[in-house]
Amino acid sequence: MLTLMATVLSNERLTASVFRLAIEGSFHGEPGQFYMLRSWDKSPLLSRPISIHDLTSTAITFLIRLHGEGTRLLSRLTSGDQVTLYGPYGNGFPKPGGNVALVGGGMGIAPLLFSAKRFPFSKVFLGFSGEPFAVASYQALHGDVVFQSGGTILDAIDLNSFDKIYACGPLPMMAELRRRTAETAAQLYVSIEKRMACGIGICNGCTINVGTGNHKACTVGPVFPAEEVDFDELLEL
Amino acid sequence: MLTLMATVLSNERLTASVFRLAIEGSFHGEPGQFYMLRSWDKSPLLSRPISIHDLTSTAITFLIRLHGEGTRLLSRLTSGDQVTLYGPYGNGFPKPGGNVALVGGGMGIAPLLFSAKRFPFSKVFLGFSGEPFAVASYQALHGDVVFQSGGTILDAIDLNSFDKIYACGPLPMMAELRRRTAETAAQLYVSIEKRMACGIGICNGCTINVGTGNHKACTVGPVFPAEEVDFDELLEL
Amino acid sequence: MNCLSSELAGVKLRNPILMASGTFGFATPVAKLYPLDKLGGVVTKGLTATPRSGNKGTRLCETPSGLMNSIGLENPGIPRFLSSELDEMTRLDTNIIINLGGSSIQEYEKGAAMIEEACKQRKSDGKRSADLLELNISCPNVKEGGMLFGLTAGQAREVVRVVRQTTSLPLLVKLSPNAQDLVRIAEMCETEGADGVSLVNTFQAMAIDIHARKSVFRHGYAGLSGPAIKPIALRMVHQVTKAVTIPVVGMGGISSASDILEFIMAGAAAVQIGTYNFMNIMAGASLADELQTLMKQEGISSLQEVRGIV
Amino acid sequence: MNCLSSELAGVKLRNPILMASGTFGFATPVAKLYPLDKLGGVVTKGLTATPRSGNKGTRLCETPSGLMNSIGLENPGIPRFLSSELDEMTRLDTNIIINLGGSSIQEYEKGAAMIEEACKQRKSDGKRSADLLELNISCPNVKEGGMLFGLTAGQAREVVRVVRQTTSLPLLVKLSPNAQDLVRIAEMCETEGADGVSLVNTFQAMAIDIHARKSVFRHGYAGLSGPAIKPIALRMVHQVTKAVTIPVVGMGGISSASDILEFIMAGAAAVQIGTYNFMNIMAGASLADELQTLMKQEGISSLQEVRGIV
Numbered sequence A, B: 001m002l003t004l005m006a007t008v009l010s011n012e013r014l015t016a017s018v019f020r021l022a023i024e025g026s027f028h029g030e031p032g033q034f035y036m037l038r039s040w041d042k043s044p045l046l047s048r049p050i051s052i053h054d055l056t057s058t059a060i061t062f063l064i065r066l067h068g069e070g071t072r073l074l075s076r077l078t079s080g081d082q083v084t085l086y087g088p089y090g091n092g093f094p095k096p097g098g099n100v101a102l103v104g105g106g107m108g109i110a111p112l113l114f115s116a117k118r119f120p121f122s123k124v125f126l127g128f129s130g131e132p133f134a135v136a137s138y139q140a141l142h143g144d145v146v147f148q149s150g151g152t153i154l155d156a157i158d159l160n161s162f163d164k165i166y167a168c169g170p171l172p173m174m175a176e177l178r179r180r181t182a183e184t185a186a187q188l189y190v191s192i193e194k195r196m197a198c199g200i201g202i203c204n205g206c207t208i209n210v211g212t213g214n215h216k217a218c219t220v221g222p223v224f225p226a227e228e229v230d231f232d233e234l235l236e237l
Numbered sequence C, D: 001m002n003c004l005s006s007e008l009a010g011v012k013l014r015n016p017i018l019m020a021s022g023t024f025g026f027a028t029p030v031a032k033l034y035p036l037d038k039l040g041g042v043v044t045k046g047l048t049a050t051p052r053s054g055n056k057g058t059r060l061c062e063t064p065s066g067l068m069n070s071i072g073l074e075n076p077g078i079p080r081f082l083s084s085e086l087d088e089m090t091r092l093d094t095n096i097i098i099n100l101g102g103s104s105i106q107e108y109e110k111g112a113a114m115i116e117e118a119c120k121q122r123k124s125d126g127k128r129s130a131d132l133l134e135l136n137i138s139c140p141n142v143k144e145g146g147m148l149f150g151l152t153a154g155q156a157r158e159v160v161r162v163v164r165q166t167t168s169l170p171l172l173v174k175l176s177p178n179a180q181d182l183v184r185i186a187e188m189c190e191t192e193g194a195d196g197v198s199l200v201n202t203f204q205a206m207a208i209d210i211h212a213r214k215s216v217f218r219h220g221y222a223g224l225s226g227p228a229i230k231p232i233a234l235r236m237v238h239q240v241t242k243a244v245t246i247p248v249v250g251m252g253g254i255s256s257a258s259d260i261l262e263f264i265m266a267g268a269a270a271v272q273i274g275t276y277n278f279m280n281i282m283a284g285a286s287l288a289d290e291l292q293t294l295m296k297q298e299g300i301s302s303l304q305e306v307r308g309i310v
């Protein structure tokens, strides 16, 4: 585990609300893991959990959607600014054997670029409700990219042709994917977002109740086997 | 009275801890009056009272010393940034008749540039404990500028040759000036700094007890006739 | 702005936004900045029967998202207020609430009686007068050595009873968050015939100047206000609205339209804006419009629709 | 680092900086980030006799300079803690304080008894054990419908008495700022034989989701911590230190060496760092050094020199 003060390389606006933040340094991480980021002193109080979007030997990249105050501050960073990163945290997607589908919905596509890089035999499905973004970087990396704007990307996936499906996106999408794969042979893993204070398992703020009992999304997750997740409970929040 | 969102023209660092902030616009004000400034949203909570350093038909200038969080944020502004200004507030130096000495100590020199401009028959005395700053702008404006680093500038003033003395600086300097002028014919006016929340007389945070009773430094002051000021009480804080 | 119209103890309010005592002076300086018909009403600085010069030493201290103050109830005294300030205030197109302080039962009674008399006189002269009286029951108690007065139900009851008997104005009682049992005091106010309660006043707090090795404030403690206290104030307002049937005026750290809506949803009949005035002196010029816009976004057609919904 | 050495209820502390319950887990995850010998001690997450799964729904919500939490005392239960976590913790080079929760007298007694037994056993096995017990007397009361337990002196006395009789560890009682009369409860703790008190726990607070038109937290209220509450917490610590002779551990919003010094000057024997850990996960790595540097600047040669000076 690392804690680092690092320097912004670039910050590109991809759409009105999505930006790609590149930070200089040699970082570690596996697909689906995340870092806790902050570029402010005491306000807002907490750091923000953000998935690894891409990782090279000289830089780490995050794909971020503007949401509230924290992401707004991150969006304003420019080359040369300082950021504090803690991580990598959590357990990412398991190393696949066989065919794997990487399914992202909206901002959920963020962790899938690094996943596609590390899992070369995967097929990538990107669903957007509005304007697509960042698709070119997936295409540059990978022949097999399907993307779609509007409707549901799930319709584009032949669910029977995969051994493993790794999904990240809105809860309703992941719940629907769970329903659709219930009868298939594919093992579904989903990445779950919970509010996090510490990122390392000391605050109990991110607990989710999975089939095997309480687990911390920051250390046991954020990726969980879908059959253990109680989507109804999560959707109720 | 005005409340304005305005644009920074320039921000120059004069010494390690003093900067000159110029803001675009046609502002009002008299020598010794001040504005409440903020360039942040909610933190810190209060705006900061800063004297008018200079005023032209197209810009207002402030001379500011780095003190805490608020002045630190102001010091980081660069051309094009937005600032919120409220003012002009308070009562400045009275219009002089006769000879007037403008006496500034350290950061207290700030209001005296605009004063020297408006009171052309004045003589300017600037005292610094360390490195002098901004002296050239006084000299450019005015033939009669005496400045000194270390010691006390008060020794350089022939106190008997002035009808009015307007002073701004550390309390001990102003208290000493009061003592030295007690026997002279010169009328001494001093500018007093108090913590201010509102700047317009609605919070009672800046009250000072002068000979004539309680007065609000933000509306009745910040300039008071020295004989009304209880320096001992102020020095006790 | 029909969707904002509110009522407080029989008094119609253009909107639920009142300016809190001690943070708006006697309103007239602000009237030069923006028209006060943007506000539901204004509360005067706390007034006492005799003038007070307030506390010496530092009176203000910022804290993270908060402000500490130790003004010490500096005010010109009720007689001077009645003879000079009130008249000017009645020319403002907004409701006027007089905040009454004191540090003994006698002082409260005397103050209330002066206000009562002046208001009656004005009425019989055909002049506008104050619309409500807000009784602040947690003022510094000079007799008992700077301690706060009115923090226990027993003391508070006496003050409320005496003032209720003295005034014919609609009566709000302003409660302190430092009270031992806030809900019980609120219930007591209802029993004693108050027309409403307002809360919270400032939280007793402390700041130490480590360099001087003493308290920043001469009196040791001071009152904390501002966004820092909002979550606690909201909880208290919620608790009190569930316990009493008289209207509750909510305040404590409100600094946005969305904060206002939270207090209304917690059950507040109206709200007061205090410290936020110092963060944005123009706050009152736009808050009502911002509230209306927010309500539209959230599909709320009147405050009544969501008041106390939580 | 001699100038920082402190003592708490007979236990020597390398420095006065302890990590607060619920904000440091069982310490081991942080030991991978920095050596814990930088700390005076660590307090465990609150433990109850039987495991608890904690609250459903949102558990965290940021406020201006504050954090609200509604964890609901999620913990593995004392038996599992004693069999798995404690052993690992005793390998850390810092003092260990066990935080004990409960929602009935019986539960507290049972928990204290389990800890007592295990600690005795460890001792007789020649193993290191916990150094102090911190009794948290304001836990959610499951029986009485989610209300808080231990807020009145009567209830609190019973719990303290039973635990005091059960444990041979030095006993700190952790007080709630929501108590009706904090000072009286602290005095009661001293009378009942507590070796010290610690304060404050979180302030009961509320946040409303205006879009959902309901409380952000399922249980309605939650606990507020962080820099927002510091001025109130400091006042409470000051009040309590003046009232009791047993040591007081101060906390509430501490986020700098200068905050620590304020609490020490207010009379605290030691301090705890809670929410600041989430603002800066490395906080504990440098705070002791920062405190030492600050003391040098201010010409303070030992904490004893300024403790309680205000």
Ligand SMILES: Cc1cc2nc3c(=O)[nH]c(=O)nc-3n(C[C@H](O)[C@H](O)[C@H](O)COP(=O)(O)OP(=O)(O)OC[C@H]3O[C@@H](n4cnc5c(N)ncnc54)[C@H](O)[C@@H]3O)c2cc1C
Pocket (backbone or CB within 6 Å): A034, A044, A046, A047, A048, A049, A050, A051, A052, A062, A063, A064, A065, A066, A067, A068, A069, A070, A071, A072, A107, A110, A111, A192, A193, A194, A195, A196, A222, D062
């Ligand atoms: C493991 C993990 C990985 C993530 N990866 C990405 C990513 O790669 N790109 C991206 O754009 N977003 C990602 N998110 C979501 C991102 O953390 C939130 O959008 C962000 O925290 C919002 O902060 P804010 O201040 O802008 O919003 P606000 O709404 O102002 O935040 C208020 C509080 O809620 C928390 N919060 C709000 N939304 C979320 C959320 N969805 N998940 C967790 N906490 C939340 C914030 O952290 C903060 O504490 C991830 C979340 C998790 C848990």
Ligand SMILES: Cc1cc2nc3c(=O)[nH]c(=O)nc-3n(C[C@H](O)[C@H](O)[C@H](O)COP(=O)(O)OP(=O)(O)OC[C@H]3O[C@@H](n4cnc5c(N)ncnc54)[C@H](O)[C@@H]3O)c2cc1C
Pocket (backbone or CB within 6 Å): B034, B044, B046, B047, B048, B049, B050, B051, B052, B062, B063, B064, B065, B066, B067, B068, B069, B070, B071, B072, B107, B110, B111, B192, B193, B194, B195, B196, B222, C062
């Ligand atoms: C009428 C008036 C005119 C002023 N003109 C100038 C000027 O032209 N140039 C300049 O450099 N400074 C001037 N000052 C002082 C300036 O306002 C303070 O240095 C500034 O407020 C410090 O803010 P901070 O956040 O940097 O410091 P902090 O110490 O962090 O501020 C903490 C709080 O104390 C208040 N405060 C601290 N020092 C002072 C002070 N000396 N006077 C009033 N409030 C204070 C702050 O406003 C803030 O509320 C003036 C003060 C007054 C009252």
Ligand SMILES: Cc1cc2nc3c(=O)[nH]c(=O)nc-3n(C[C@H](O)[C@H](O)[C@H](O)COP(=O)(O)O)c2cc1C
Pocket (backbone or CB within 6 Å): B203, B205, C020, C021, C022, C023, C045, C046, C047, C067, C069, C071, C073, C099, C136, C174, C200, C201, C202, C224, C225, C226, C227, C229, C251, C252, C253, C254, C272, C273, C274, C275, C276
């Ligand atoms: C500078 C200042 C002066 C105050 N004076 C009074 C007063 O005279 N009477 C009173 O009842 N409340 C007084 N208050 C309390 C406010 O009216 C209000 O109850 C409190 O500040 C909480 O609201 P806020 O957080 O919105 O400021 C004062 C508050 C401040 C900040």
Ligand SMILES: Cc1cc2nc3c(=O)[nH]c(=O)nc-3n(C[C@H](O)[C@H](O)[C@H](O)COP(=O)(O)O)c2cc1C
Pocket (backbone or CB within 6 Å): A203, A205, D020, D021, D022, D023, D045, D046, D047, D067, D069, D071, D073, D099, D136, D174, D200, D201, D202, D224, D225, D226, D227, D229, D251, D252, D253, D254, D272, D273, D274, D275, D276
């Ligand atoms: C997420 C979280 C969990 C907490 N859990 C406990 C607990 O289990 N037992 C306890 O006594 N206090 C608990 N607390 C309270 C803290 O120990 C501390 O008293 C409080 O947060 C105030 O200090 P701070 O402002 O420095 O955080 C918790 C606080 C937080 C923020």
Ligand code: FES
Pocket (backbone or CB within 6 Å): A195, A196, A197, A198, A199, A200, A201, A202, A203, A204, A205, A206, A207, A216, A217, A218, A219
């Ligand atoms: S974020 Fe703190 S335990 Fe997971």
Ligand code: FES
Pocket (backbone or CB within 6 Å): B195, B196, B197, B198, B199, B200, B201, B202, B203, B204, B205, B206, B207, B216, B217, B218, B219
């Ligand atoms: S600063 Fe508010 S009255 Fe002067």
